[in-house]
Amino acid sequence: MEIEKAVVRASALTRQLLAFGRKQILHVKVLDLNTVVTDVVKMLHRLLGSNIELTSALAPPLGRVKADPGQIEQVILNLAVNARDAMPHGGRLTLETRNVEIDAHSGQNREEVPHGKYVMLSVHDTGVGMDRETQTHIFEPFFTTKEPGKGTGLGLATVYGVVKQMDRRDLAAQQPGCGNDFRDLPA
DSSP states (O other): OHHHHHHHHHHHHHHHHHHHTTOSOOOOEEEOHHHHHHHHHHHHHHHHOTTEEEEEEEOSSOOOEEEOHHHHHHHHHHHHHHHHHTOTTOEEEEEEEEEEEEOTTSSOOOTTSOSEEEEEEEEEEOSOOOOHHHHTTTTSTTOOSSOTTSOOSOHHHHHHHHHHHTTOOOOOOOOTTSOEEEEEOOO
């Protein structure tokens, strides 16, 4: 059993390194993001534990996205594990999907996001949040706030690599005491 666990961990670490290094082969297809999120939620209940309330707010009907479903799952799992660790005494993790339109009048316009219709995936937790100094390093490989032996520092770096590899636009984090909110706007 221990050997099997070690193999699974090694496989996951290899996938993270490949995703971070943008060397992972993409299996892109047009998909319903709600289906991917629903499938991941089934796994997350076991991963998160009983002291974290997992909710999802999935917008129907949701536009289709062109993405690698395995990479989307990997992004959600990495964000969920970080959220779990940021809520040692429990809390709430929310996965949300919705259609958004970004234009000059939407109030959501950012220079790096072209105007248009998007599908948004948001992962929000009620954890401890991050100070500004931590936020400046969170996507760096091997940066971790965890004690030695408790993390590789690849979770958010992998998320960043996957998001950039798929040419997505937005990742955001909030202030200490406010939890964290990560959003991705797949085209």
